[in-house]
Each structure stands twice: as C-alpha cells, then as structure tokens.
Amino acid sequence: MTLKLRCDDYGFECKFILDGEKTVGTIEKLRNHFEEEHGIDYTIEAVTQMITNRGHSLESIRK
Template structure:
C-alpha cells in the first residue's frame, strides 16, 4: 500500500515513530524487530546511525 510517512532521527527514533505510525494509521502492530528490518532493507545506510 502507498504511505507517505517520513521521519528524521537515529535508527531507534525512526523505528519507534514508524512502529507507532503503522499501528495508529494502518492498524498493524509490528514488532520492533520487524520494523527495524523493514527500515534496514529500504535504507541500508541507516545501520551505522
């Protein structure tokens, strides 16, 4: 599905913001680990942040 979510910050902040967004806006309760994997797959360079 299309989603225009955007966030700035380190990996922990972005992960938590995305997890909250997906639950509140899309009704999906992903684990923190699953969200981290989504982010790392889409933005591999964030791993060092």
Template sequence: MAKLKCSDYGFECEFVSEGEIEQVIEEFGKHTEDIHGIDYSKEALMQFILRKK
C-alpha cells in the same frame, strides 16, 4: 540518519519518518499501528532501515 516512508511498504500514504534510528522506529511503528492497524516489531522496523542502506 534513517528514513522510512509508508509508500515504500505498499501503503497509499504520504507519511515519512526521518531522523535518528530509534526515533524513526518509534514514530513509524506508532503511525503504522494507529493508522494502518499493523503492529510491526522493533526488530522488523530495524530490518526495514538496514535493507534501505
């Protein structure tokens, strides 16, 4: 299980994505691009997940 929260990365946003790693990468990446205008690569999002463990 993986979990990423916008508030952990400096956004004043309550969005949370939780679940399987691939699902979290897809959801969080889409949210940050659509809502915050930041296009994180899948590799960057994987690093976010790995650093939280």
C-alpha cells in the same frame, strides 16, 4: 546521521514521511505510525529489518 522514511516505501498508499535522527526513537515513530494509521502491530525488530531491507544502513544506530 538522519534517516528519511516514506510510508509508501513499505507497501502502503500513504503520504507519511518521517525525517529524523538515526535512532531507535525514529524507528519507533514509524512503528507507531504503522500501528495507529494502518492497524499493523509490527515489532521494532521487524520494522528495523524492513528499513535495512530498503538499503538503509543502521549498524551505527544510536540507542
């Protein structure tokens, strides 16, 4: 399963799109992007919640 995450879906005016496997690593990449590009240090839990709030199902996520 893959996951496509668009930064502008999360409230930023940003063209960053992350396309990856549905794993914690992909969520971590988005988290790192928020920190490096936008200066916001979210926790993994917060980013995971944001992604599920966007309608992505993450219950089958691989650790």
